[in-house]
Amino acid sequence: MAQSVFAPWEDSQQKPLIEFVNVTKRFGDFTAIDNLSQKIFEREFFALLGPSGCGKTTMMRMLGGFETPTEGKILLAGQDIGNVPPNKRAVNMMFQSYALFPHLSVWENIAFGLKREGQPKDQIAARVDEMLRLTRLEKFARRKPHQISGGQRQRVALARSLAKAPKLLLLDEPLGALDKKLRHETQFELMDIQESTGTTFVIVTHDQEEAMTVASRVAVMDHGKIVQVSTPDVIYEAPNSVYVADFIGDVNLIEGNATKAESGVQITWGENTAPLVSTNSDQALAGKRVVLALRPEKVSISVERPDAPNVLRGKVIDIAYLGNLSTYHVQLETGTMVKAQIANTRRVSRRQITWEDSVWLSFSATAAVVLEGGI
Amino acid sequence: MRRFSWFNATSLTLGFAFLYLPMIILVVYSFNASRLVTVWAGFSTKWYGELFQNKDFLNAAWVTIKVAFFASTFATVLGTMAAYVLVRAGRFPGRTLFSGMIYAPLVMPEVITGLSLLLLFIGIGLDRGIVTVILAHTTFAMCYVSVVVSSRLVSFDQSLEEAALDLGCTPFEAFRLVTLPIIAPAVISGWLLAFTLSLDDLVIASFTTGPGATTLPIKVFSAVRLGVSPEINALSTIMIGIVTFGVITASLISKHTAVKQAREERAAERSA
Numbered sequence: 001m002a003q004s005v006f007a008p009w010e011d012s013q014q015k016p017l018i019e020f021v022n023v024t025k026r027f028g029d030f031t032a033i034d035n036l037s038q039k040i041f042e043r044e045f046f047a048l049l050g051p052s053g054c055g056k057t058t059m060m061r062m063l064g065g066f067e068t069p070t071e072g073k074i075l076l077a078g079q080d081i082g083n084v085p086p087n088k089r090a091v092n093m094m095f096q097s098y099a100l101f102p103h104l105s106v107w108e109n110i111a112f113g114l115k116r117e118g119q120p121k122d123q124i125a126a127r128v129d130e131m132l133r134l135t136r137l138e139k140f141a142r143r144k145p146h147q148i149s150g151g152q153r154q155r156v157a158l159a160r161s162l163a164k165a166p167k168l169l170l171l172d173e174p175l176g177a178l179d180k181k182l183r184h185e186t187q188f189e190l191m192d193i194q195e196s197t198g199t200t201f202v203i204v205t206h207d208q209e210e211a212m213t214v215a216s217r218v219a220v221m222d223h224g225k226i227v228q229v230s231t232p233d234v235i236y237e238a239p240n241s242v243y244v245a246d247f248i249g250d251v252n253l254i255e256g257n258a259t260k261a262e263s264g265v266q267i268t269w270g271e272n273t274a275p276l277v278s279t280n281s282d283q284a285l286a287g288k289r290v291v292l293a294l295r296p297e298k299v300s301i302s303v304e305r306p307d308a309p310n311v312l313r314g315k316v317i318d319i320a321y322l323g324n325l326s327t328y329h330v331q332l333e334t335g336t337m338v339k340a341q342i343a344n345t346r347r348v349s350r351r352q353i354t355w356e357d358s359v360w361l362s363f364s365a366t367a368a369v370v371l372e373g374g375i
Numbered sequence: 376m377r378r379f380s381w382f383n384a385t386s387l388t389l390g391f392a393f394l395y396l397p398m399i400i401l402v403v404y405s406f407n408a409s410r411l412v413t414v415w416a417g418f419s420t421k422w423y424g425e426l427f428q429n430k431d432f433l434n435a436a437w438v439t440i441k442v443a444f445f446a447s448t449f450a451t452v453l454g455t456m457a458a459y460v461l462v463r464a465g466r467f468p469g470r471t472l473f474s475g476m477i478y479a480p481l482v483m484p485e486v487i488t489g490l491s492l493l494l495l496f497i498g499i500g501l502d503r504g505i506v507t508v509i510l511a512h513t514t515f516a517m518c519y520v521s522v523v524v525s526s527r528l529v530s531f532d533q534s535l536e537e538a539a540l541d542l543g544c545t546p547f548e549a550f551r552l553v554t555l556p557i558i559a560p561a562v563i564s565g566w567l568l569a570f571t572l573s574l575d576d577l578v579i580a581s582f583t584t585g586p587g588a589t590t591l592p593i594k595v596f597s598a599v600r601l602g603v604s605p606e607i608n609a610l611s612t613i614m615i616g617i618v619t620f621g622v623i624t625a626s627l628i629s630k631h632t633a634v635k636q637a638r639e640e641r642a643a644e645r646s647a
Contacts, residue, residue: 066537086540099538103556112552113542147639164542 006216007231008041015078017042017168017200018063023072025058025224032058034224035072045194045201047211050221051247056204059221060170063202064093077167087116092166096173098157100145106156107132107141113164131159134193151182158190162197171203175210187213208248212236220244236295242373245293250327252294252338255375260286265370267292270334276310281370291371296341298367301328301359303352308362312338316357328353330361398615405608412603422605423613432610435594439574442505442590446512447569453513454520454569455562459550461521462528480518488515489582496583503585511583512573519572520565527561560629567625571618 008014016039025033032055040046048056061067062074065086073080081089092113100109110131114124132138135155140148145156154174161169174190175183191214194201205211211218212232219229220243228240239245246253254276256269264279265286276292305311317337318329321344328340340361353359405423409416426432461474480488492511493503501507535557539549555562577592584593595607 064537064541066540086537087543087545091541093538093541095534095538097532097534099532099534101535101538101553101557112539116543116548143643144639146636147643149643152643160538160542 006043008044009039009217014041016040016075017044017077018202019073019075020059021073021075023062023069023074025055025062025067026070031224033062033069036224036226038219038226038229040200040202042200043198045191045203045214045216047215047218048202048204048221049208049211049218049247050206052206054221055224056221057172060093060172060202060204063168064091064170065089090167091170092161092164092168093170093172094157094161094174096176098145098153098177100153100156100160102145104144105141106137106143106145106148109145109156110160110163112160117164127163131163134162134196135159150177151186154178154186155189158193162193162199165197166199168200168202171201173205174203175205175207183210184213190214212248220247222247238369239293239371242291242293242371242375245291245369245371250296250339250341252296252299253375254292254294254336254338256290256292258285258288258290258370264365265290267370270332270336273334274311276368277365278368278370279309279365285370285372288372289374291373291375292368293371294338294363294368296327296339297325297343298363299338299340300362301330301340301342301353302362303357303359305360306362309365310363310367312361314338314359314361316353316355316359319353319355328359330359332361401608402612402615405605405612407605407608410605412605412608422609426606426609426613429606432591432594432606435589435591438505438588439591442508442512442580442588443570443573445509446516446573447566449509449513450516450520450569451562451566454517454565455524455558457517458521458525458528459554462525462531463533477518477521480515481522485515485576485578486582489579492579493582503583503588505588507583507585508580508588508590511579512569512576515576515579516569516572519568520562523565523568524558524561527558531558564625567621 018040020036020038023033023036024031034055036055036059048059050056058067062069065081065084065088069082074082076089076091101112104112107128110128111124114127119127128141129138132141135158137152137155137159140152140156145153148156154177158174171190175186178186187210190201194214201214203211203214212235215232217229218232218235219226220235221227222243228235228244230238235244235248239248242253245251254267254269256267256276258265258267258281259275260283261277261279264277264281265283266275266277267290268275269292278292300306300308312330312332314330314332316328317331320327320329324344326342326344328342330338330340332338338361404412404415406418406420407415408419408421457477461470461477464470489511492507492514496503496507496510531554535553536549539553540546544552575592576590577596580590581593581596584590591610595610598604598607
């Protein structure tokens with residue numbers, strides 16, 4: 001039996017946990033958030049992704065109560081929380097620097113928020129122990145933050161922000177300070193904890209791989225606006241703009257003019273080049289300036305001319321060997337660089353293609369996405 | 376490695392001699408049996424005994440300690456508040472002027488500070504005595520406290536306070552439970568600095584003091600005008616002793632904690 005897919009955003013009956021209604025935030029002359037509306041649903045793992053200065057941190061700080069919107073409303077479970085101070089919100093935040101209290105032990109750090117609520121002592125102790133178990137920190141309860149490692153500190157920060165069982169947990173670049181291997185492990189831990197506690201998570205990150213791994217939906221931001229919100233696979237395979245295609249992952253961008261084809265469109269580009277075909281594109285694009293966005297792993301490389309709808313000829317300039325993958329940088333006759341990525345499925349293989357070789361690149365008629373606009 | 380040379384040795388000796396010879400002479404002569412300060416007549420501790428019989432000196436010492444305690448405490452409260460506002464309140468109209476005015480007394484000649492305070496106390500009809508000395512010392516010591524505390528607050532991670540608010544603290548609770556414990560070492564050293572500044576202040580105290588509130592520096596200064604007595608040497612030796620002890624203890628404590636913290640951090644990274 002197939003599991004039902006978690007997609008509350010597709011159900012118009014669902015009430016959102018958080019709703020931004022035409023929110024604008026200005027700092028002096030600078031507009032950090034520009035008339036933004038967005039719904040976030042209960043139990044979602046929602047990622048805000050974008051380059052620094054795109055407004056993602058401001059959005060999170062408004063949810064936490066550290067900034068108030070200049071215009072518009074932020075609703076939490078239907079209530080306007082725009083002017084509610086942070087200590088009166090059922091929202092907790094995990095800070096980028098972790099912000100652990102250095103003068104308190106791990107145990108006291110986790111108990112801090114519970115003590116503020118004035119809960120009875122035995123309840124606090126039970127809750128703190130539960131959090132320690134959840135984050136596997138039992139052994140370190142009596143240590144001070146400077147006596148534990150970076151990864152442990154990160155888990156203390158998570159435990160502390162989860163201890164009060166908030167409706168919404170905000171995570172500000174939570175894994176930024178960890179090394180790559182630990183970051184990957186922790187991403188899966190985060191997902192497990194999010195699922196087992198049923199808390200809604202909103203994560204801010206500039207690391208697109210991290211956003212794709214953990215999130216149920218990713219919002220790609222640019223200049224105070226959300227450019228696209230969707231599930232990670234849609235963001236990757238069907239970006240709605242050149243900006244998103246370029247920001248997420250590696251991509252080849254080829255600019256040209258679209259004309260109507262038998263099915264989909266074809267793109268004329270460069271001089272003395274055959275048009276590229278894209279059968280799955282909207283014919284409404286015909287007659288417009290477009291960009292063809294093509295992921296490197298969807299491009300095949302070969303010595304002999306292959307029989308494919310789209311074929312390009314070029315010369316290998318660079319080979320980046322990444323272990324599991326190799327990326328070939330191929331310069332076409334027009335001067336355009338195209339990247340092709342091949343999985344290294346065999347441990348020892350004869351290297352057929354090397355630097356300066358003339359090669360053929362090919363991709364299918366449905367491999368690329370055609371987007372309106374220029375590069 | 377730097378080689379030993381006669382030039383280095385000589386300059387080192389001269390430098391230290393310049394700094395410490397006067398004090399060494401003072402300490403040596405405090406153990407002089409003779410009343411004549413410049414004639415050595417054998418070792419004796421009798422001047423220490425006489426010092427502790429001298430009611431005037433003991434009274435002055437007690438007044439000085441009271442003044443220093445209250446003045447440094449008030450200065451610490453006011454100075455910490457000022458530092459907090461200057462570092463945290465961000466940009467507000469007149470911020471530069473305000474911070475400049477906090478630090479101006481650091482470079483203001485003491486004579487002017489003393490004189491203006493005297494005029495103020497006369498103007499508002501406040502009788503001069505121990506209260507006016509405490510007020511005057513609070514005024515000039517708070518800017519020192521403010522400098523010490525604000526240098527600590529600048530490096531203080533502001534997200535710690537935000538975290539406290541986020542976990543349900545009111546802004547005052549966040550200050551009391553998080554900020555204050557963390558900046559406590561700076562507040563304490565600010566207090567100690569204010570205390571020592573108040574202990575050895577002569578100029579401002581003599582402007583603002585009144586009958587019955589003679590501090591030790593005033594007492595010593597007026598006694599020396601009638602001639603240096605071995606008792607004063609003994610008193611000064613005790614003060615040098617107290618200051619030396621304080622400085623050495625403070626530096627040992629801070630070195631010990633720094634070493635301990637570094638060792639624990641290394642251990643934590645290893646065990647990870």
